[in-house]
Amino acid sequence: MSVHISAKKGEIAKTVLMPGDPLRAKYIADNYLTDAKLVSQTRNIFFYTGLYKGKEITVGASGMGFPSIGIYSFELFTEYEVDTIIRIGTCGAYSTDLKLFDILNVENAASESTYAKFAWGIEEELISHQGIAFDKINETAKELGLDAKATNIHSSDIFYRKDPAVPEIAVKHNCPAVEMEAFALFANAKHLGKNAATILTVSDIIPTHEQISADQREQALRTMMELSLETALKF
Secondary structure (H helix, E strand, O other): OOOOOOOOOOOOOOEEEEOOOHHHHHHHHHHHOEEEEEEEOHHHOOEEEEEEOOEEEEEEOOOOOHHHHHHHHHHHHHHOOOOEEEEEEEEEEOOOOOOOOOEEEEEEEEOOOOHHHHHHOOOOOEEEOEOOHHHHHHHHHHHHOOOEEEEEEEEOOOOOOOOOOOOHHHHHOOOOEEEOOHHHHHHHHHHHOOEEEEEEEEEEEOOOOEEOOHHHHHHHHHHHHHHHHHHHOOO
């Protein structure tokens, strides 16, 4: 089976929710899933499969950055025949037009990364969400009375940088915020013909240095978690 995921065949659900942090995956399993089973902990990247309102769902961490989510999502799609991956994470806003706690449903991910080019021969620097997950998230958000803003995102290889200016690619593609995984997830899904989406919570406003406090973070992320779980029921 997979090199990096130790779950047995049949232990991973067809729909997978992917936070970056293994402990966030554990939190979702502990607080939202029934009959949750830890099916993989290779390299302390936790994957749990359980039931949410009777629907089998797997929650597993992606780690940080394109190489990490690129490996895990590819093996989920190919080795475990997963149909849908929804990344759930945080992002930093380049602009004060976004506010702390805003929820974003990523329409397109723009990146300077060579990941898509050298992995799959995808030359574009802008890759859209794949399949029906994006629309299902919008539909579910409306049902829950949530404002999930459809937006472009800058997916970057870089967390720390010398130049404080908003990167040119983010300006070019009207990306109001930045994260580090969506582009690779979308590239894998595009190559393989799978569903892929990304829901983000704004945790930092870069120009003002505002950020969600540790005390606020749990409740803020619960909204995003619940949106992803309710969306998963539609697959």
